[in-house]
Amino acid sequence: MSDLATFAAERGVKYFMISYTDLFGGQRAKLVPAQAIAGMEQDGAGFAGFATWLDMTPAHPDMLAVPDPAAVVQLPWKPEVAWVPATCVMEGEEIEQAPRNVLRRMVDAAAAEGLRVKTGVEAEFFLLTPEGDRISDVHDTAAKPCYDQQAVMRRYDVIAEVCDYMLGLGWNPYQNDHEDANGQFEMNWDFDDALVTADRHSFFKFMVKSVAENHGLRATFMPKPVEGLTGNGCHAHISVWDIAGQANAFAGAGTGQTGEVGLSEKGAHFLGGIMQHGEALPAITNPTVNSYKRINAPRTISGATWAPNTLTWTGNNRTHMVRVPGPGRFELRLPDGAANPYLLQAVIIAAGLSGLKGKADPGPRHDIDMYAEGHTVKDAKRLPLNLLDAIRAFEADGTLTAMLGAGFSASYAKLKRQEWNAYTAHFSQWEKDNTLDI
Numbered sequence: 008m009s010d011l012a013t014f015a016a017e018r019g020v021k022y023f024m025i026s027y028t029d030l031f032g033g034q035r036a037k038l039v040p041a042q043a044i045a046g047m048e049q050d051g052a053g054f055a056g057f058a059t060w061l062d063m064t065p066a067h068p069d070m071l072a073v074p075d076p077a078a079v080v081q082l083p084w085k086p087e088v089a090w091v092p093a094t095c096v097m098e099g100e101e102i103e104q105a106p107r108n109v110l111r112r113m114v115d116a117a118a119a120e121g122l123r124v125k126t127g128v129e130a131e132f133f134l135l136t137p138e139g140d141r142i143s144d145v146h147d148t149a150a151k152p153c154y155d156q157q158a159v160m161r162r163y164d165v166i167a168e169v170c171d172y173m174l175g176l177g178w179n180p181y182q183n184d185h186e187d188a189n190g191q192f193e194m195n196w197d198f199d200d201a202l203v204t205a206d207r208h209s210f211f212k213f214m215v216k217s218v219a220e221n222h223g224l225r226a227t228f229m230p231k232p233v234e235g236l237t238g239n240g241c242h243a244h245i246s247v248w249d250i251a252g253q254a255n256a257f258a259g260a261g262t263g264q265t266g267e268v269g270l271s272e273k274g275a276h277f278l279g280g281i282m283q284h285g286e287a288l289p290a291i292t293n294p295t296v297n298s299y300k301r302i303n304a305p306r307t308i309s310g311a312t313w314a315p316n317t318l319t320w321t322g323n324n325r326t327h328m329v330r331v332p333g334p335g336r337f338e339l340r341l342p343d344g345a346a347n348p349y350l351l352q353a354v355i356i357a358a359g360l361s362g363l364k365g366k367a368d369p370g371p372r373h374d375i376d377m378y379a380e381g382h383t384v385k386d387a388k389r390l391p392l393n394l395l396d397a398i399r400a401f402e403a404d405g406t407l408t409a410m411l412g413a414g415f416s417a418s419y420a421k422l423k424r425q426e427w428n429a430y431t432a433h434f435s436q437w438e439k440d441n442t443l444d445i
């Protein structure tokens with residue numbers, strides 16, 4: 008019996024959801040009865056790539072999504088179904104631009120250097136009414152709602168259900184809270200290898216949305232779903248280990264300003280790569296039109312956006328793009344809830360490896376309150392102000408786009424430009440209000 012057929016027999020799984028993630032982060036799947044899974048495990052499930060965001064034409068041959076049995080997860084809320092992420096292939100070749108393939112290439116590139124990248128993500132979300140137009144809890148109106156004890160208990164049924172599922176899946180969840188916006192929550196589980204974290208991140212989004220739907224609610228990871236409130240970040244915490252995963256290469260004595268906050272020389276260079284490629288990152292870490300209403304945003308009702316404006320790094324201070332919360336790791340605070348789980352990890356590894364290779368210097372540490380005193384920093388670059396600037400900056404970074412794969416990068420930028428063009432072609436009330444009487 009194949010691995011998945013055995014899994015089905017042992018666990019009473021009736022259907023497999025063979026799933027892949029497209030370039031816009033959409034999760035696409037076919038439901039395959041367990042009886043047919045052995046053949047699919049061998050050959051893959053067939054899809055018309057053009058029908059999703061993969062930069063293909065209707066004339067392309069079938070794309071086959073070959074499930075990765077090592078990553079299968081039984082749905083805790085529907086145990087007769089199991090989700091399994093797939094490797095996308097066409098005519099025997101891996102599809103270069105398929106996001107999980109991009110990440111697997113970056114994991115291999117790190118392994119070729121004897122390194123293993125481990126990451127954790129903080130995928131914030133809002134719980135809205137089913138129509139998505141309001142916060143579901145009408146009593147959740149405090150100006151500073153972060154960690155609100157009463158409000159988190161009003162959503163206990165959803166939060167505890169998801170946390171129980173994570174416990175059962177062995178992800179080691181360790182805390183849940185009400186976040187800084189009304190209706191916003193965060194649930195944290197332990198970091199792991201970048202591919203494991205990306206698969207869990209994808210599954211987490213699917214799980215939170217599904218559980219919320221079962222409770223008559225709508226969960227959203229949209230970067231800025233409510234004007235004036237703090238947006239949905241998706242901070243990534245990063246460390247790099249030896250290939251056995253035993254020794255943290257970011258820990259240990261370092262030098263200079265990075266050494267002072269507990270990063271080794273390798274940690275400093277990896278961070279240097281993130282800083283060097285910082286202008287190119289947002290096309291992937293902040294991939295939607297709406298993303299730019301979270302970064303570079305005016306102060307929110309709670310008092311702070313908690314999102315960066317500028318390409319700066321610091322120690323344990325949450326007002327910069329990168330925070331080093333303690334020894335042996337750093338936090339990239341740039342990504343938002345729209346970031347594609349696979350491309351997010353891939354771009355971090357690509358930028359970091361480039362920094363290691365070139366022994367990149369992260370530049371000076373800034374310990375100020377960036378929101379209050381940012382104007383005093385003269386030597387820092389601003390983050391892109393909109394998606395178009397971000398795409399242009401991505402295209403201009405030849406090193407990063409080559410590392411990610413020239414074909415992937417061209418496809419990604421092309422589809423994102425189409426998205427931007429669709430947005431600008433859209434007639435808005437704003438332009439009418441501001442132009443009618445001109």
Ligand code: ADP
Nearest residue numbers: 125126127128129195196197198244245246336
């Ligand atoms: P904060 O809100 O302070 O930024 P959280 O506790 O919400 O932090 O999230 C921290 C994330 O960082 C978790 O996923 C955690 O497992 C992860 N993490 C902790 N240590 C490391 C490390 N050495 N390498 C990578 N990720 C780490």
Ligand code: MG
Nearest residue numbers: 053054055058
């Ligand atoms: Mg058909």
Ligand code: MG
Nearest residue numbers: 129193195242
């Ligand atoms: Mg957190």
Ligand code: MG
Nearest residue numbers: 129131186193
């Ligand atoms: Mg948070």
Ligand code: MG
Nearest residue numbers: 129242338340
């Ligand atoms: Mg954080």
